[in-house]
């Protein structure tokens with residue numbers, strides 16, 4: 023046996039455990055288990071056609087070699103991406119720390135207070151710099167944040183009688199090109215007409231409901247937008263501003279100018295460029311729009327004892343509730359990156375940020391000055407960090423690239439140069455020397471920055487920001503290191519225990535997969551760098567696309583979408599483009615089974631589709647006859663079906679081929695939601711079941727960590743019908759021959775974290791991937807067998823097997839006054855994160871162990887669930903002061919002098935033996951959701967403000 027095989031590290035159960043596990047569930051072998059689980063007509067007959075698996079050591083060498091093919095040039099390209107310095111203390115303690123990056127979205131607030139506080143810091147930073155009232159916990163990138171702003175303004179206009187039949191949206195020609203492309207994609211299907219122009223010539227016609235401006239403009243010009251905004255206001259036109267976060271330290275905020283929404287990226291707050299992402303976009307708006315705001319909001323509330331506690335606010339706005347009425351499908355966001363950007367603000371504080379912004383500005387002024395002396399004319403009358411100069415672009419480019427320097431070449435004679443936090447006097451001299459050579463003049467070095475402002479007096483920021491103590495008290499490394507540790511200790515992540523979240527596939531995020539993210543020649547490339555400088559990336563991304571084609575059985579992949587939901591949207595938009603290319607403009611009906619994840623209908627609504635919900639049968643399966651009837655009824659307008667496989671109930675429905683055939687026979691295509699791909703890889707695939715397109719959640723099935731709620735990568739894989747329509751990018755063309763416009767801002771989405779999935783597939787190979795799936799199915803069925811005598815299991819396949827997850831029905835316990843959330847909270851006392859609560863069925867828990875959990879951990883979790891079942895048995899409806907309803911139990915409760923509960927301290931905190939050795943303490947008692955929603959506070963204002 024090759025003991026250095028990565029598969030042995032990735033898989034939990036040891037070979038010696040298999041017999042016991044097989045015996046428990048009553049099978050002889052994997053073959054039998056898989057035979058009983060997956061319908062035979064969709065089983066793959068051959069292994070995946072992939073290269074042989076690499077060991078961790080081989081992969082490490084391979085990725086370093088490949089990295090050398092990426093050329094890290096000095097980047098002055100700008101356009102929303104800038105070199106930045108990751109504070110080492112943040113890199114080591116957050117970016118490279120599984121305590122932070124393996125956490126789940128903070129739905130279980132009592133064991134997530136650390137990251138909730140870190141995100142609150144991010145929101146506070148955004149609110150104060152943008153000058154707005156509320157902000158969310160991040161969006162996927164600036165381009166899509168701008169699209170969300172447009173969608174929000176379009177949505178709120180419908181409540182305004184004067185505006186509810188307007189559909190024009192003004193876009194300043196100074197908007198970033200990739201943002202414009204995303205706006206084009208997102209506006210068309212919902213019926214918004216974009217009008218692009220010069221904001222100074224805008225006529226403020228009443229036909230417009232909104233406008234978006236870029237601040238500073240894409241090539242650096244800083245405009246005073248207050249006049250524009252007040253004229254727009256007079257016509258009831260709402261204004262969004264896409265702003266550079268660092269410039270806001272120095273400039274009057276859009277909020278102070280009266281903007282309705284402010285969006286942007288926080289990349290330059292210490293997040294590596296990573297060839298396009300991941301980075302956290304921000305979204306800030308006014309209190310009055312809080313119920314329309316996309317994404318998640320962290321808010322302040324109280325716990326059972328009235329102590330301050332944090333949690334996700336206004337959950338009822340989520341797509342799960344709104345479904346086809348949703349205007350946004352955002353689910354996974356960019357939490358880890360938001361945490362880091364917020365921590366960058368904590369690290370620097372207001373003084374440090376001011377120092378950086380002043381230095382960047384002085385660098386730009388100094389450079390403009392020196393170039394002017396060379397006779398190189400600079401066109402921006404007012405600027406922050408970016409200058410636009412007139413020179414022969416061909417000449418400059420040739421000299422600059424020889425010196426490993428990138429500028430942005432606007433046209434033959436205009437060059438845009440963006441300076442940044444890392445720019446030194448030496449760098450400025452290099453730029454001067456390049457231009458001196460280009461214009462044939464003598465080069466005169468500068469020795470220091472000039473202290474002059476190119477920001478007009480009325481645009482100089484006068485308001486203070488980040489006065490809260492958190493931004494002013496952590497400026498020694500010891501303090502910050504301990505602050506980060508203090509927060510980390512409040513959170514339960516995969517480095518403590520299994521997180522068995524059904525549908526979310528919280529598997530191992532192996533260190534060997536993560537390490538390359540810290541390498542400079544992977545993380546320091548600008549997404550718009552010339553393609554020949556990113557050869558390593560081009561090879562890696564192509565190979566990953568190829569691997570995903572093999573895994574899905576499809577012909578083409580785009581890595582552009584930054585989340586599963588964005589993949590859904592991308593897939594539906596390619597389907598839409600396909601129908602249109604055939605003249606079938608009317609095909610816009612999308613069938614969706616009732617059990618679908620909320621993002622499905624939300625994505626379909628965003629793609630302008632009419633949603634028809636199809637029935638689910640008693641046993642959880644799709645009602646094939648109902649589906650057939652509706653497909654036939656809508657045949658002339660049928661666009662597609664969205665189907666999750668195995669189903670959201672964790673079952674391989676045997677009718678799947680019939681289902682996909684019905685859709686094809688009626689002129690539609692089939693979109694497969696790939697969130698459950700962990701049950702398919704190597705055993706079956708979307709092409710075989712008859713799908714035309716699927717998204718994959720690389721942050722579920724392919725080992726990208728959840729990061730506390732992001733980043734994500736949601737590529738779509740498509741068959742040859744749809745390959746021509748894969749999305750492009752306006753600067754670095756990607757996609758098919760009839761590509762749709764951009765789905766996200768960067769050409770390859772979050773390219774940096776694609777390395778993780780590439781490492782995962784490359785180190786597992788065909789056999790390892792197949793084994794991962796088989797072990798995932800084994801682990802799930804083992805737990806099912808252990809738990810089914812204690813909890814009714816909803817739904818199973820025809821031969822009684824679960825796929826890779828199962829649903830425990832907890833609804834009957836309501837007779838004893840026990841709700842499913844009581845079980846979720848009680849699990850915390852046992853050291854576990856709850857499984858998925860109330861999805862896809864209210865009142866249930868959906869458990870997905872994944873292949874990475876070993877037998878002992880599965881047994882501990884089952885023991886905990888069985889013990890909780892006994893606790894439920896021992897309660898009565900009248901007994902409201904019980905161990906479940908009081909859960910979780912904090913250390914403070916246990917150690918107070920008076921213990922008044924009708925059970926012992928030991929029962930409360932140490933109900934099973936294994937717990938004592940590795941006790942996890944929730945830091946707050948149960949949080950009060952309603953209180954927080956009634957008193958929405960989403961920044962770290964002083965305590966008195968909300969108590």
Ligand SMILES: *Cc1c(COP(=O)(O)O)cnc(C)c1O
Pocket residue numbers: 352353354525526585586587588619621622666670695697698719734736
């Ligand atoms: C996770 C999930 C999604 C959404 O993916 P995100 O990356 O969070 O946008 C969609 N469908 C299903 C079934 C999922 O489990």
